[in-house]
Each structure stands twice: as C-alpha cells, then as structure tokens.
Amino acid sequence: MRDSEFFGHVTAVAPGKVNMSLRVGPLREDGYHEVATLYLAVSLQEEVSVVPRDDEAITLSLSERSAFTAAPIDDPDVDDASASGVPLDERNLAHRAASTLRGRLGLRRGVDITLTKNVPVAGGMGGGSADAAATLVACSALWEAGLTKEQLAETGAELGADVPFAILGGAAVGQGVGDELSPLLTRGELHLVIVPAAAGLSTPQVYRRLDTMRAESAVEAEAPRLDPDLVRALCTTDAELIATLMANDLQAPAVSLIPSLEDMLDAGLVDGALQGIVSGSGPTLVFLARDAESAGQVATRLQERTSVWAIPVTAPAPGARLLTT
Numbered sequence: 001m002r003d004s005e006f007f008g009h010v011t012a013v014a015p016g017k018v019n020m021s022l023r024v025g026p027l028r029e030d031g032y033h034e035v036a037t038l039y040l041a042v043s044l045q046e047e048v049s050v051v052p053r054d055d056e057a058i059t060l061s062l063s064e065r066s067a068f069t070a071a072p073i074d075d076p077d078v079d080d081a082s083a084s085g086v087p088l089d090e091r092n093l094a095h096r097a098a099s100t101l102r103g104r105l106g107l108r109r110g111v112d113i114t115l116t117k118n119v120p121v122a123g124g125m126g127g128g129s130a131d132a133a134a135t136l137v138a139c140s141a142l143w144e145a146g147l148t149k150e151q152l153a154e155t156g157a158e159l160g161a162d163v164p165f166a167i168l169g170g171a172a173v174g175q176g177v178g179d180e181l182s183p184l185l186t187r188g189e190l191h192l193v194i195v196p197a198a199a200g201l202s203t204p205q206v207y208r209r210l211d212t213m214r215a216e217s218a219v220e221a222e223a224p225r226l227d228p229d230l231v232r233a234l235c236t237t238d239a240e241l242i243a244t245l246m247a248n249d250l251q252a253p254a255v256s257l258i259p260s261l262e263d264m265l266d267a268g269l270v271d272g273a274l275q276g277i278v279s280g281s282g283p284t285l286v287f288l289a290r291d292a293e294s295a296g297q298v299a300t301r302l303q304e305r306t307s308v309w310a311i312p313v314t315a316p317a318p319g320a321r322l323l324t325t
C-alpha cells in the first residue's frame with residue numbers, strides 16, 4: 001500500500017503574495033496587460049487538504065478554521081464568478097486546478113478538497129492562486145504524478161497569472177502577464193503588516209479602471225519596467241531603501257474605487273511604518289516595517305486607533321509545499 005492511500009489524505013500549503021512593485025503596461029488584445037512586478041511571498045498561507053473519492057466528482061468545502069470568507073463589493077460589470085465571494089463549485093481555482101491536473105494526467109479520479117483560507121479574499125494577495133497552487137501540489141502527490149515544480153507551474157499558468165509564483169514562493173521578478181518568473185536570491189527577512197479591507201475588489205475591474213484613468217488623462221502606457229535599485233534592495237532586504245522605491249500602478253485605480261484606503265495608508269505611516277501601498281489589485285494594504293518589533297507596534301497601534309485587523313507577517317516565505325503525504 002502506498003503512503004497516500006494509507007493516510008487517505010494529503011495536505012499542502014501555499015503562500016499569499018504582495019507586489020512590492022507592480023508596473024502595468026498597455027492593454028493587450030487578449031484582455032491582459034504586460035506587467036513588470038516584484039513578487040514577495042508572505043507568511044500568511046492557505047492550506048488545502050485533498051481526500052480521494054470512489055467516484056469522479058470533485059467537491060469543495062471551506063474549513064471552519066478559515067480566517068476569511070468575505071464577498072467582494074457588488075459591481076454590475078463583474079461576472080458572477082468574481083462577485084460571489086468564494087465559489088464552491090467549478091469556478092473555484094482549487095476545483096479548476098484539480099480538474100486541469102487530472103485532465104493532464106489522463107485520470108478519472110474524484111477528490112474532496114477542503115480549503116482553509118487565511119489570505120484575504122479578493123484582496124490582491126493571490127489567495128485563490130495560492131489555493132490553486134496548493135491543490136496542484138496536493139493532487140500531484142495524491143495521484144503520484146511525479147511532476148516537477150516547473151511542470152506544476154506550467155499547469156498553474158493556465159489557471160491564473162499569479163499561480164506560478166504561488167508555487168515558486170520566495171521573491172521573484174514577474175514579467176509577461178506575471179507568469180514569467182525570475183527567482184531572486186535574497187538574504188535576511190522583511191517585516192510587513194497586512195491590513196485586509198472589509199470588502200474585496202475585482203482584479204479585472206481595477207485593471208479596467210486604470211485603463212479608463214489613463215485614457216481620461218491622455219496618459220500613454222509605456223512598456224513596464226522595474227527599478228533595478230529596488231530589485232537589489234530586495235535581495236539584501238534593505239527595508240529603508242525598499243521603502244523609498246515601492247510602487248504600484250494599480251494603487252490609484254484601487255483608491256478611486258475605495259477612497260477610504262488613502263486615510264488608512266496615512267494612518268499606517270503615522271503609526272510608524274516605513275511605507276505603505278495597496279497590495280496588487282487591492283484593497284488589502286501592506287505596510288513595510290523596520291523590524292519585527294516595529295511591525296508589532298504598527299499593527300497594535302493601527303488596531304487600537306482604527307479598529308481594523310492588522311496582521312504582522314514575515315517575508316520571503318516558501319512556495320507551495322506538502323505538509324503530509
């Protein structure tokens with residue numbers, strides 16, 4: 001009897017991410033934008049358990065240990081899949097991951113998937129992508145597929161632009177639509193504070209708002225490019241220097257959709273953060289702190305003064321990996 005059959009389940013984890021820099025080029029014909037981004041995996045992670053079934057069904061449930069299940073704000077422009085919180089059907093990225101991998105392997109096996117969501121939903125931290133990454137890793141082990149991380153990342157790229165990074169983890173430059181990764185060798189640790197918002201934002205909606213804002217101000221989008229000083233500063237985890245170079249082209253559109261984010265960004269700086277930006281497409285905010293002690297203080301002060309939830313995290317964190325087999 002094989003290990004996975006003996007235990008009957010496999011559990012994998014995958015990290016949420018922040019974009020320490022996100023530069024967005026013009027809208028392409030395929031509806032995507034060319035990006036140049038500096039991904040950083042954080043210690044907030046999703047957990048996915050898979051149990052084999054006797055039939056071919058793929059089922060999904062949310063564990064009671066989940067910290068987040070919130071739905072995003074209503075938007076008539078947004079399709080159902082993005083407007084219904086965490087869908088527990090074939091629209092869920094974990095479901096799609098299991099189904100895509102099964103198809104690639106030519107298998108007809110079913111699986112029960114349980115998600116423990118610790119990354120804010122629709123928050124710009126790639127929680128769904130982390131679920132997909134952890135599902136690929138867990139199902140690959142359960143089905144004894146013998147695939148490399150690179151092969152899993154290839155399959156992941158079919159599911160979403162951020163999925164390959166959730167498999168890789170650590171720190172990386174992302175190009176193309178965000179799926180062409182160059183891993184960075186970093187030394188040291190960064191201390192961040194994550195501030196989730198009460199409601200989420202739809203990623204396509206934020207990209208669309210950027211296009212509209214650019215069109216209205218007659219700004220021609222240029223080919224996206226990362227500041228090489230920022231990449232160097234990240235490799236040496238030089239928090240002071242990173243703080244001066246963090247940037248996000250999706251911040252202005254996210255703030256225009258949720259104006260109160262601006263006040264919260266100011267509050268974090270008043271409370272001692274070196275810098276604060278919107279994470280990816282938002283609305284989660286990420287503050288960079290000088291060290292662990294400072295991150296704890298920023299989080300405590302923000303919570304006391306504004307009654308938001310502020311979570312100190314560390315980075316870089318490892319990519320998707322098995323907890324048990």
Ligand SMILES: C[C@@](CO)(OP(=O)(O)O)[C@H](O)COP(=O)(O)OP(=O)(O)OC[C@H]1O[C@@H](n2ccc(N)nc2=O)[C@H](O)[C@@H]1O
Pocket residue numbers: 019022031032033034035037123124125126127129159160161162163176177178203204207279280281282
């Ligand atoms: C903005 C970023 C920053 O890392 O992530 P989030 O902050 O949402 O997590 C990414 O670009 C999002 O990645 P991800 O959420 O995986 O995107 P996908 O599911 O592949 O695409 C959702 C939609 O976002 C838009 N999109 C995504 C990526 C990209 N480079 N250009 C785009 O215009 C497209 O409208 C696409 O249909």
Ligand SMILES: Nc1ncnc2c1ncn2[C@@H]1O[C@H](COP(=O)(O)OP(=O)(O)O)[C@@H](O)[C@H]1O
Pocket residue numbers: 072081082083084085086087091092093094115120121122123124125126127128129131132200201203280281282
């Ligand atoms: N496993 C999943 N977890 C969360 N949301 C998911 C998942 N699968 C699909 N979705 C859909 O994708 C949207 C964005 O998910 P998420 O990855 O949390 O945010 P973001 O793209 O901002 O990082 C959600 O609003 C939801 O409708």
